Amino acid sequence: MSTKHSKAAEKFLKDYDKVTRHDQTFWSVRAKRDVLAYELKEWEQLREAASNIKKHTITHLADYLEEFERNATANGAIVHWAKDADEYNDIVMQIMQAHDVHKVVKGKSMLTEECHLNSNLIKHGIDVVETDLGERILQLMGLPPSHIIMPAIHITREQVKDNFAQQGILEKNGKMGAESMGVSDKTQLEAEADPTYLTRCARYHLRDNFMEAECGMTGANFAIASTGEIVVCTNEGNADMSTSVPLLHIASVGIEKVIPNYDAMGVFQRLLARHGTGQATTVYTSHFRKPRPEGEFHIILVDNGRSNFLADPEHWQTLKCMRCGACMNTCPVYRRSMGYSYTYFIPGPIGINLGMLKDKDANYHNCSACSLCLSCENVCPVQVDLGTQIYKWRQNLDSMGHADPMKKAMSQGMKILFQNPKLYTTALKFAPLANSLPSFLTGIKLNAWCKYHTMPHFASKSFHEMWKKGEVK
Amino acid sequence: MSTRENILNRLRQNVRETYDMPDLSFEKTTYADPIAEFIHQTTTTAGAKLIEVKPGDDLNELIRQAYPDAHVIASNLPNIKADKNPDTVSCAQDLDGTDVGVVEGGVACAENACVWVPMNMKQKAILFISESLVIIVHRENIVSNMHEAYEWLKAKDASPEGTSLYGFGTFISGPSKTADIEQSLVYGAQAAKSLTVLLI
Numbered sequence: 033m034s035t036k037h038s039k040a041a042e043k044f045l046k047d048y049d050k051v052t053r054h055d056q057t058f059w060s061v062r063a064k065r066d067v068l069a070y071e072l073k074e075w076e077q078l079r080e081a082a083s084n085i086k087k088h089t090i091t092h093l094a095d096y097l098e099e100f101e102r103n104a105t106a107n108g109a110i111v112h113w114a115k116d117a118d119e120y121n122d123i124v125m126q127i128m129q130a131h132d133v134h135k136v137v138k139g140k141s142m143l144t145e146e147c148h149l150n151s152n153l154i155k156h157g158i159d160v161v162e163t164d165l166g167e168r169i170l171q172l173m174g175l176p177p178s179h180i181i182m183p184a185i186h187i188t189r190e191q192v193k194d195n196f197a198q199q200g201i202l203e204k205n206g207k208m209g210a211e212s213m214g215v216s217d218k219t220q221l222e223a224e225a226d227p228t229y230l231t232r233c234a235r236y237h238l239r240d241n242f243m244e245a246e247c248g249m250t251g252a253n254f255a256i257a258s259t260g261e262i263v264v265c266t267n268e269g270n271a272d273m274s275t276s277v278p279l280l281h282i283a284s285v286g287i288e289k290v291i292p293n294y295d296a297m298g299v300f301q302r303l304l305a306r307h308g309t310g311q312a313t314t315v316y317t318s319h320f321r322k323p324r325p326e327g328e329f330h331i332i333l334v335d336n337g338r339s340n341f342l343a344d345p346e347h348w349q350t351l352k353c354m355r356c357g358a359c360m361n362t363c364p365v366y367r368r369s370m371g372y373s374y375t376y377f378i379p380g381p382i383g384i385n386l387g388m389l390k391d392k393d394a395n396y397h398n399c400s401a402c403s404l405c406l407s408c409e410n411v412c413p414v415q416v417d418l419g420t421q422i423y424k425w426r427q428n429l430d431s432m433g434h435a436d437p438m439k440k441a442m443s444q445g446m447k448i449l450f451q452n453p454k455l456y457t458t459a460l461k462f463a464p465l466a467n468s469l470p471s472f473l474t475g476i477k478l479n480a481w482c483k484y485h486t487m488p489h490f491a492s493k494s495f496h497e498m499w500k501k502g503e504v505k
Numbered sequence: 506m507s508t509r510e511n512i513l514n515r516l517r518q519n520v521r522e523t524y525d526m527p528d529l530s531f532e533k534t535t536y537a538d539p540i541a542e543f544i545h546q547t548t549t550t551a552g553a554k555l556i557e558v559k560p561g562d563d564l565n566e567l568i569r570q571a572y573p574d575a576h577v578i579a580s581n582l583p584n585i586k587a588d589k590n591p592d593t594v595s596c597a598q599d600l601d602g603t604d605v606g607v608v609e610g611g612v613a614c615a616e617n618a619c620v621w622v623p624m625n626m627k628q629k630a631i632l633f634i635s636e637s638l639v640i641i642v643h644r645e646n647i648v649s650n651m652h653e654a655y656e657w658l659k660a661k662d663a664s665p666e667g668t669s670l671y672g673f674g675t676f677i678s679g680p681s682k683t684a685d686i687e688q689s690l691v692y693g694a695q696a697a698k699s700l701t702v703l704l705i
Binding site: 057060071072073074077080081084085087088091092093094097098107108113114115119163164165166169182183184185187188189192212227228230231232234235238239242243259261267268269270272273276277287292294295296297298299301302311312313314315316317318319320321322323324325333335339340342343345348 | 507508509511512513514515516517518519520521522523524525526527529531532533534546550551597598601616617618619627628629630632633634636650651652654655656658659662672673674675676677678679680681682683684685686687688689691693694695696697698
């Protein structure tokens with residue numbers, strides 16, 4: 033029995049060039065992170081501090097949420113609470129209907145993915161436009177993100193061009209896109225699917241949308257309790273454009289995003305981009321405190337299961353995660369199987385754990401997507417023990433009724449073998465006979481191990497036997 | 506019971522063991538010459554331009570030299586000649602088509618070229634919608650790292666005028682950028698395509 037992850041990964045692995053490109057892309061981001069890590073002598077102290085700040089905040093979360101709400105309200109923001117995705121979507125719809133919103137421009141937010149916001153908005157006749165370039169490309173292609181920070185990295189420039197052509201974007205915005213590069217004729221740029229040209233076409237396509245939208249939505253990287261403000265980090269400035277033109281701003285914030293104060297913010301600001309994309313900072317680190325003049329600022333605090341994760345003694349520390357993506361970039365399995373192979377919308381080590389906390393029956397498949405190399409634990413900026421937690425989930429797969437029956441049978445066989453020395457010695461004595469068996473018998477595909485390996489050659493004498501005869505020097 | 510109380514109660518019930526806020530007083534990287542490091546980071550990694558303003562220099566002249574093709578300049582700074590004013594435009598959309606926005610920054614950070622720009626104007630769109638952005642930075646506001654930058658903000662917050670008029674501020678490090686298409690670095694995603702720091 034193979035998991036859904038391993039089956040999907042097997043398909044992805046058939047395209048050797050694509051896998052290699054994917055692997056090298058994310059490894060290069062990991063390498064950039066390392067360069068920045070070595071530049072700061074306090075690197076490990078920052079990680080330790082970040083982990084401890086999160087542990088402190090999460091175990092005092094009710095107090096900090098109250099403090100945040102009090103200060104945000106004093107700033108003039110309107111704070112809402114949502115227990116789950118349905119309540120969250122209802123609150124969003126109420127706000128939108130009160131403002132007669134027809135179009136929303138939106139910054140990247142994993143929480144809105146988690147709550148299926150976009151499909152809900154569309155169902156209610158509201159046009160929702162993703163404004164992060166990667167997210168917009170995927171939205172136009174009808175695809176989900178494959179990574180939380182670099183969502184469309186698996187799409188080629190040719191695919192982007194073809195899609196922009198289909199959508200009429202090249203026709204409508206191509207001239208301005210080319211002119212912004214100082215080029216009067218776009219033909220050559222289009223033929224080459226030039227990334228700058230395509231980005232600029234999207235720039236002016238999105239500009240049109242920013243001008244028309246009645247509402248801007250963002251997530252939040254951090255919510256600061258002592259000041260009641262939220263912090264949003266982007267490179268493109270799309271969250272800022274989304275909230276600088278429309279007068280209505282709705283921020284969707286997972287309750288675990290709260291941190292105590294500016295002292296904590298200094299630690300996280302230095303870690304987030306260095307870990308996620310290998311940059312010393314994102315271009316914009318925007319602090320939203322009050323509504324704009326004549327505007328409204330709504331903050332929706334969303335639980336959606338998080339308060340229950342806290343009760344899990346083995347897995348509560350996943351709540352420390354700040355969604356930087358470093359664990360994906362370093363993961364040898366993620367790099368060679370990519371986001372779509374996972375059953376949960378967040379892939380990689382953190383996604384495996386969050387998926388299990390969310391719905392074990394739907395997401396146990398992802399537990400096989402780990403070699404237990406623990407590289408993720410060594411890079412995580414808030415020291416979540418990601419690989420160790422995956423190991424713990426695996427130990428419980430049997431009690432959940434999701435153990436692989438083949439592996440289970442083999443384990444039971446091995447248990448009998450290893451508990452019975454006589455049987456073990458006898459088996460070992462006859463093992464070399466397997467060497468002379470034809471490979472179609474030993475390399476059977478029933479044994480998953482044999483798919484990518486040839487059977488080992490058994491030595492004619494075991495170590496035991498040699499030791500007893502004094503042949504070991 | 507309301508959702509709010511439900512969530513807060515569950516959070517209080519589900520805590521098993523509590524942890525203290527850690528001591529954050531460990532030594533952080535500082536630079537012998539933060540101004541030199543700020544200039545270096547701004548003009549290399551951040552991808553911005555930087556002009557060191559000398560005594561007697563005319564800021565309007567420097568801006569014109571940096572952006573000779575600019576038709577529309579927006580600013581609310583009293584000493585800057587501008588065609589549009591973010592305080593008096595009728596709505597944010599009116600700032601679309603701005604070639605150069607000129608604003609004044611607060612604290613600036615050497616380690617990552619971040620400049621704090623508070624919303625000292627009615628329409629903060631000027632910071633993002635302008636094709637190019639010019640930020641005036643004062644040398645005495647340059648610090649080494651983000652811890653010091655947040656200390657600076659805390660001090661401002663405690664002062665009578667507060668951090669900003671309308672309660673928004675952003676650290677900006679270079680022009681808007683993206684690498685979403687095949688990891689090619691492109692400046693000018695959704696916000697400013699170029700950024701110039703005028704260092705006073």
